[in-house]
Amino acid sequence: MHDAVFTWVLRRLAEQGLIKGERIGVDASTMEANAALRAIVRRDGGESYREMLVRMAKESGIETPTAEDLIRLDRKRKGKTLSNAEWVSPTDPDARITKLKDGRTRLAYKPEHALDLDTGAVVAAEMHSADRGDTATLPGTLESAARHLAAVEAAPSAEAPAEMVADKGYHSREVLKTLDDGPWKTRIAEPKRDGFSRWHGDDAARRAVVNNRTRLLSGVAHIAFKLRAEVVERSFALILDRGGMRRAWLRGRENLHKRYLIHVAGYNLGLIMRLLTGSGTPRGFQARVSASLAAIATPNAGLVVILIVVAGDQTAAIAFSIARDPLG
Template sequence: MMGERTVMQEALFYGFSLERHVPNEHMLRKIDRFVDLSGLRAELEPYYSNVGRPSIDPELMIRMLLVGYCYGIRSERRLCDEVHLNLAYRWFCRLGLDGDVPDHSTFSKNRHGRFRDSDLLRRLFETVVARCMSEGLVGGEAFAVDGSIIVADAHRQRGVVNSSALEPDSNRAVTEYLSVLDDAAFGGATPVEPKFVSPTDPAARWTAARGGPAVYAYADNYLIDLKHAVIMDVEATTAVRQAEVTAAKTMIERTADRLEVTPSRLAADTGYGSAEMLAWLVDERGIEPHIPVFDKSERTDGTFSRADFAYYKESDVYVCPAGKQLQKYRRAFATPRTGVDKDNTVRYRASKLDCDACELKAKCCPNTPARKIPRSIHEAARDVARAIAKTDAYIISRRERKKVEMLFAHLKRILRLDRLRLRGPWGARDEFLLAATAQNLRKMAKLIPAQAPIIAA
């Protein structure tokens, strides 16, 4: 018998439970166990007035933002619509069936005011990291660091050649750019001027580091624990390597200060293998650098490289393949000299008489009167990194370092943060913090099973 559609009729009463409607296996139900916003009101209390009408509940806004970043909902307009319609989102945001969803403009107002003034998103991220530690997901021994390019919300074909052409009060992003000109993570990262500057987001760097057409972009930097790839810290910088190395130091120091966790070894790619960075890890922090040494001393023209010369620490000399010494100075000075150049290197020179009479001159210094060997003042730390690179632990670290790259792939493909929506350095920082918080929450929801409900006998 052919069925007939039942016409929906409005009922006077509904026996509907939102709690029972959300299944136990839903991701938001798993995540909800680890969202602790108990201290939220105390953090924001100094930023609210004691008079006037009540504001939108800040806990509601934070929960809505977590929903958006966990599910890759990039638009706050769309987020408000989705929360209004989706029952699971309503349950997570504690709205019930008839709760009002705030207007999308409320997020911008609070983001540019209370949230940034109180550094609320940073505290939220660190609260989630602390929960990961209490759940046993953080080993605290092996860390990895890396950065990834995130395209800024700026048109790549619209730019000015010089930042002096920017109008100081034209928009919020320009004001933020002018405030970070001396910041080591942005304007002070490198003295090299970019080829173009975006008038809508001048802090975004003009770069072709992704291998395709040049774009305006920021760098998202992660410091992760290698046990379960928990993100321990996140930092937004301009898209240059010097800023990313500085961000690595900042994240390691901040993790030690705020979370009291210092790794015993750090894995990273060659971009972090400069002499200064290795010396900072070995001498100042006591961390084993499982990092390839950034070294350009290898020659490709058939002549001897620096590795063919033996260094003797006791006498502070190099010995060439012919057995002759290379020294810093060959006479005593009335005023002692350090011999350190501006690039923090010491140059060891052979005697011209020795080189002229040497049978190996054609393979050593055919175009110069005598051979010179530059040695960094941090060469001892570089030697430590070279020795570690010969161990089995180094091979394991190189393999585990891929976990941080997988997090960036998840960030761009699943959470859809391949392009920023907010502008300015603080906008990039807010987006990176919320995305990293969402990734850690999803990690806990995946790795920590929910307890089975206890059924009374």
């Protein structure tokens, strides 16, 4: 049902000409989960992190460790790692331990967007596990984007492929080989590598990498990457930061994805509002100030000028007359 609402909003955007489907930018961010990192437990035995520290403190000779002792032990112990294969949150098992964009290590999710770079419309908003890499989540996001574009009759095809623009985190031989000669014409930034590439007889991967590299050298690619950096990052800033979705208040990836789809649908509706009214939000529309000037000629060759100023829900009108010059 939530996906149907999201698709309905996309159809309204298509009616206004806000979906082109020619250049699609893909990127991902992080969202802090509604679960505390200090409450994680081991997957095998259910031992909490604090219980593990108490056990290690007693093994080191501290019979009744205090909170300061546990903090000191945790800070100095060797091999301090938190693996998702060993630890899980009992309140939100779908959340994964990862490093957020601001450098903090928390339980989180990974929202991923596919946007129409020509209009800024989000055509796919997926919610993935935070420990999955970009190359692993890209196929699911592109599949969702193709399905939603097909609903508005703008789906790419092998005969008329759409450009897919992404940063170097999405670059891999398998991804490029899979997308080559398909509905997506890749423009994925290639990371710098030292030495020569060895293909071990994989001619298909070599051809796909070379084709992608050739497309990166064109002026069209520079414009597309500039749009991707601007449009995709703006969507994350407005949806996650300004929109209050940087931290989740629901638990479970499916529940969070439903809420996120409706939130992104509201973002897309803002594009229609901006096209029709010049403002993307009701508050922005209310804050707009407009002025109108009208002039009326009088029978004695004078002039009456009316200035109308509208600011929010307040309207003011000023009228003054200009008399005919008796010497004129």
